[in-house]
Every structure is written in structure tokens, then in C-alpha cells.
Amino acid sequence: MTTALVTIPAPGALAPMAAGAAALFRLWLGSKDAGTVRAYQRDLASFATFAGFETAAGALDAFLVLDAGAAHAAALAFRDGCRADGLAVATVNRRLAALRSVVSLARQVGRVAWALDVPDLPAVKYRDTRGPGVAGFRALVDAAAVRLDAKGARDRAVLRLLFDCALRRAEVVSLNAGHYDAAGGALWVLGKKRHDRERMTLPAPTRAALDAWLVLRGAVAADAPLFIALDRATAGVRLTGRSVARVVGGLGLAAGLGTVRPHGLRHAAITHALDSTNGDVRRVAAFSRHRKLETLTVYDDARRDHAGDVAALVAGAA
Numbered sequence: 001m002t003t004a005l006v007t008i009p010a011p012g013a014l015a016p017m018a019a020g021a022a023a024l025f026r027l028w029l030g031s032k033d034a035g036t037v038r039a040y041q042r043d044l045a046s047f048a049t050f051a052g053f054e055t056a057a058g059a060l061d062a063f064l065v066l067d068a069g070a071a072h073a074a075a076l077a078f079r080d081g082c083r084a085d086g087l088a089v090a091t092v093n094r095r096l097a098a099l100r101s102v103v104s105l106a107r108q109v110g111r112v113a114w115a116l117d118v119p120d121l122p123a124v125k126y127r128d129t130r131g132p133g134v135a136g137f138r139a140l141v142d143a144a145a146v147r148l149d150a151k152g153a154r155d156r157a158v159l160r161l162l163f164d165c166a167l168r169r170a171e172v173v174s175l176n177a178g179h180y181d182a183a184g185g186a187l188w189v190l191g192k193k194r195h196d197r198e199r200m201t202l203p204a205p206t207r208a209a210l211d212a213w214l215v216l217r218g219a220v221a222a223d224a225p226l227f228i229a230l231d232r233a234t235a236g237v238r239l240t241g242r243s244v245a246r247v248v249g250g251l252g253l254a255a256g257l258g259t260v261r262p263h264g265l266r267h268a269a270i271t272h273a274l275d276s277t278n279g280d281v282r283r284v285a286a287f288s289r290h291r292k293l294e295t296l297t298v299y300d301d302a303r304r305d306h307a308g309d310v311a312a313l314v315a316g317a318a
Helices: 012-030 034-051 056-063 068-084 089-108 133-145 150-164 169-173 204-217 241-254 262-276 281-288 293-304 306-317
Strands: 186-189 198-201
Touching: 034 056, 034 068, 034 089, 068 089, 133 150, 133 241, 133 262, 150 169, 150 204, 150 241, 150 262, 169 241, 169 262, 241 262, 262 281, 262 293, 281 293
Parallel strands: none
Antiparallel strands: 186 198
């Protein structure tokens, strides 16, 4: 990364407090879900590298002994350095969120008396909320159906969950065999920022895809992963989010759709749900599990293309 504009002083005489920083770090990570932990660990490792430390705990120990002004200057330098390195705005803002979050906990436990108020970089969210669309999803399923083996069955089941239920890839890979109630036609899903699984009733095509996969998967314990890797090197290991991305991306190329991402299927599902319910954001929120209805209004606006409609009116008057 670029050279830090503000030097964070080494802990020096406060080095014995490093254990306290490490404990704080563990306490902070313990309050997050697994996906957030992995992302935030990478984000704070990036901050440590920027600050010239080998570990995130060491960097945080030095950072938390700064006064409010120096801490904000360092955080601003980190933000601007990330941006100068060409990182996406969303990535930079997530790294800032990680830093703000750990400072918030440090303040709660009396480690610091200040809050970190460095603002995010301005970003346009959900610029493309349509995803590959229904036709694109069908093309992906057709591409997966070319294979009649276990991989084909697994991939079709994953696609169905990503689209039919608008699951996030982290929600898919966290599933165990016991989270699928075949008799009741339901799935117990651990949603984003949730601590307990919630029951989701599955439509018939989704159940059929899961049942077909499980026939080839074979009988397993309830705590065994529902979806596993099938390649020789990692056969039997829980499928990862990155693996799901590779599966979807590969099927997108095979179907002639170009780049397709797992979250694009969620976007497509939500947009189709809004189309099918005539924009009933409350019903669709129950389906998508969005906590804020405002998020779905962005999908709805993009679905109806208000800007395009007005542009057509303006152009027609010229």
C-alpha cells in the first residue's frame, strides 16, 4: 500500500497492554458472525500493514493510545491511502466500518474516551439491482443440467437456493444437512446479522433440487455440511463462499451470460419478486429478509426505471 501520511507511534512503554488489545480484538470478533469475522480480519490486517505492524492487535494497541485528533488523522490517512491504491469505494468503507466498530467497543469498555467519526467515501449503492434476470437464471440451471453427476445436482440445488429463496452465498454454505427439513419442506436459515436460524418454507422446485442432491450426497449426520466440495483435493469439505462464486461464474460463462455473481441471483430474485407482487415491498421484505424497507425502494425504483421513463418524455418533447 502507499506510505502512511500519519505515523502511528509504537506502544513503547505501553507494550504490556498488547495483551489487552488482543483480548479486546477477540471480544470484538466474538460478537460478529463468521462471514463478518473473515472480512473484518482482512480489513484490520490491511490497517496493520498500513500502520507498520505485523498484527492487527499490535496496530490497534498503538492506535487506541492516540488522542482523538491523532486517531482521526491516522484513520483519514488510512482511508485516503486505500483509495489511492485503487480499492473500490465499498471496500474502503468496509475497512473504515471495521475500524469504527472496534473503536466503539473500546469506548464501551473504557479503553478510549472518543468515538471515531471519519466519514465513509460517498458511494452509489445498488447501481444494478436486476442481476441476470429470470431468463438468465434459467440459462444457468440449463448449463448445470448438462452434468448428470453429483456436481450437477449440487450446483442446481445451490442455484435454486440463491434464486428461489434469495439466499446470500454465506447463508447457503452455512447450511448443515440437519437444517433441511425434507418432510416439512422447510429450511432453517441463518440470515445476515442474525444470531438464530429462521424457518423458511421452500417452493416445490427448490425441494426437488435439494432432494436430488441429497440422494447423490448420501446419508450424513445432521451436523454435516449440506454442500461439500467434490474435487479430489478437497472432497467432502464444506463448500466455501468463494467456491460458490466460482460455480456460478463458471456456469455464467458456459451459458453465454458473461460474468455472473451469486449476489446477482439474489438481486434478480428480489427484482422478480417486486414484479410479481406489483411492488409490494412489505411482502418482498419478508422474502428477502431486508430489515429496512428503504433498501427495497431502491430495487423498486431501478425495476421501474423512473429515470429512463422521464428521459423518454424529455426526448419526445424535443
